[in-house]
Amino acid sequence: MKKDTTAIHTAYPRQDTYNALSMPVYHSVAFEFDDADSMADAFCGRTDMPDYSRVGNPTVTHLEQKVQALTGASAVTAFNSGMAAISAMLFAVARAGGNIVSSRHLFGNTYSMLTSTLGRLGVEARLVDLTDPAAVEAATDAQTCCIFLEIITNPQMEVADVRRLGEIARKAGCPLVADTTMIPFTEFNASTLGIDFEIVSSTKYLSGGATSLGGLIIDYGHWPELTTRIKKEILFNLGAYMTPHAAYMQTVGLETLGVRYRRQAATALEVAKALQHHPAVRKVNYLGLPDNPTHKLAGELYGDTYGAMLTIDLNDAEACRRFINALKLVKRATNLFDNRTLAIHPASTIFGPFTPEQRAGMDVLDTTIRLSMGLEAPEDIIADLSQALDATEQPKSHE
Numbered sequence: 001m002k003k004d005t006t007a008i009h010t011a012y013p014r015q016d017t018y019n020a021l022s023m024p025v026y027h028s029v030a031f032e033f034d035d036a037d038s039m040a041d042a043f044c045g046r047t048d049m050p051d052y053s054r055v056g057n058p059t060v061t062h063l064e065q066k067v068q069a070l071t072g073a074s075a076v077t078a079f080n081s082g083m084a085a086i087s088a089m090l091f092a093v094a095r096a097g098g099n100i101v102s103s104r105h106l107f108g109n110t111y112s113m114l115t116s117t118l119g120r121l122g123v124e125a126r127l128v129d130l131t132d133p134a135a136v137e138a139a140t141d142a143q144t145c146c147i148f149l150e151i152i153t154n155p156q157m158e159v160a161d162v163r164r165l166g167e168i169a170r171k172a173g174c175p176l177v178a179d180t181t182m183i184p185f186t187e188f189n190a191s192t193l194g195i196d197f198e199i200v201s202s203t204k205y206l207s208g209g210a211t212s213l214g215g216l217i218i219d220y221g222h223w224p225e226l227t228t229r230i231k232k233e234i235l236f237n238l239g240a241y242m243t244p245h246a247a248y249m250q251t252v253g254l255e256t257l258g259v260r261y262r263r264q265a266a267t268a269l270e271v272a273k274a275l276q277h278h279p280a281v282r283k284v285n286y287l288g289l290p291d292n293p294t295h296k297l298a299g300e301l302y303g304d305t306y307g308a309m310l311t312i313d314l315n316d317a318e319a320c321r322r323f324i325n326a327l328k329l330v331k332r333a334t335n336l337f338d339n340r341t342l343a344i345h346p347a348s349t350i351f352g353p354f355t356p357e358q359r360a361g362m363d364v365l366d367t368t369i370r371l372s373m374g375l376e377a378p379e380d381i382i383a384d385l386s387q388a389l390d391a392t393e394q395p396k397s398h399e
C-alpha cells in the first residue's frame with residue numbers, strides 16, 4: 001500500500017463493540033479487569049491491555065500504531081506537545097557529567113531546555129556548527145549522550161548532512177536524535193539516513209490544521225535500552241502522555257496529511273517564486289528554490305518537497321513592522337502548517353526575550369519574516385503578501 005492509503009486504513013487490531021469506522025475516543029482514565037491475574041499481567045507488561053491513561057490509552061495507541069505503520073519504526077510514543085517529546089527524549093539520554101552536541105540554531109525552547117534546564121542538572125550543551133563535520137567530531141567524546149539536530153532550522157533554514165552526523169554518532173557510541181518537524185516523516189526514510197530517534201511536533205503538519213498539541217518519539221530500535229527507558233520509565237515519570245482527545249484529532253489529521261502537505265509545499269514554492277521579484281524583498285529563503293545553497297542537499301535527504309515554511313528578508317525591522325501590520329488575509333500568529341497562512345517576525349516575538357547578542361549568536365535577524373503556508377488559494381496568499389510588501393514602502397500619511 002502507498003502511504004496515503006496506509007494513513008487511512010491502518011486499523012486498530014481490537015474490535016470496538018459497535019464496529020465504529022473511526023477509532024472511538026476512549027475518554028477513560030482507568031480500565032477494568034476481570035480478575036487478579038489479568039490485572040497483574042497488564043501491570044507487569046505481560047499483556048498489552050491498557051490500565052491507566054497516563055501510560056497507555058487505546059485512542060493514543062491507535063495513533064502510535066498508524067505512525068509506526070507509516071515509518072517502519074520499532075516503537076512510537078505520543079506526548080502532549082512537541083516539547084514534551086523533546087524533553088522526554090533528552091531526559092532518557094542525558095546524565096550528569098555528560099554532554100549533548102547540538103547547534104545554536106534551535107527551536108527557542110529546545111535551546112533553553114539544553115542550556116538552562118539540563119544545564120542546571122549537570123549536562124553540558126555543546127553547541128557547534130552542525131554543517132561542519134570536523135567541529136562536530138571535535139565536540140563529541142565518550143561523555144556525549146546524543147547528537148541532536150533539527151533537519152531544517154527555523155528561521156535560519158540551515159540543513160546539515162544528517163548522514164555524516166549519523167556516522168560521527170555511531171563512532172562516538174551515542175544516538176543521533178533529529179527533530180524532523182519541518183518535513184513530514186511520510187516524505188523520507190529517517191532510519192536509512194542514520195537517524196536513531198525522530199522527534200516530531202505533531203502540533204504542526206500532523207494535527208490537521210492546528211487542532212491540537214502533540215509530540216512523537218519515533219524510535220527505530222537501534223538503542224533497545226533507551227526504548228525500554230522511554231516506554232517504561234520516562235513516559236511514566238514525566239506524565240506527559242498524549243490525551244485521547246488530542247490523539248483522535250491527530251489521527252484524523254494524519255489521514256489527510258499527504259494531500260494537505262503536498263498542497264502546502266507546492267504553494268510555498270509558488271509564493272517563494274512570486275516574492276523573489278518584489279522590490280521590497282531583499283531575499284527569499286526557501287529550500288525549494290533551485291538557487292538556494294542547500295537545495296540539492298535537502299532534496300537528497302528529504303525528497304522532492306521542501307516544506308511549507310519560508311522566510312523573506314526586508315530592508316530593516318521597521319519594514320517588517322509595516323509588513324506585519326498591513327496583512328489582511330494572512331494571520332499574525334506563531335505556529336506552523338495551520339490551514340491558514342501565518343506570518344511572524346521572529347526577532348521581536350519568539351526570540352524577543354533573548355538579548356540582541358544572543359539573537360546574533362543564533363543568526364536570528366531583525367530583517368527576517370517567517371511565513372507558514374496554509375491551504376488558501378495561492379493567488380490569494382500572493383495578493384495579500386504583495387500588498388503588504390507594497391505598504392512597507394508607503395508609510396501612512398499620519399505616521
Ligand SMILES: *Cc1c(COP(=O)(O)O)cnc(C)c1O
Pocket residue numbers: 081082083084107150154179181182201202203204213214215336
Ligand atoms: C513547534 C516546534 C517544537 C515544539 O512543539 P510544541 O508542540 O509547540 O511543543 C519543536 N521543534 C520544532 C522544530 C517546532 O517547530
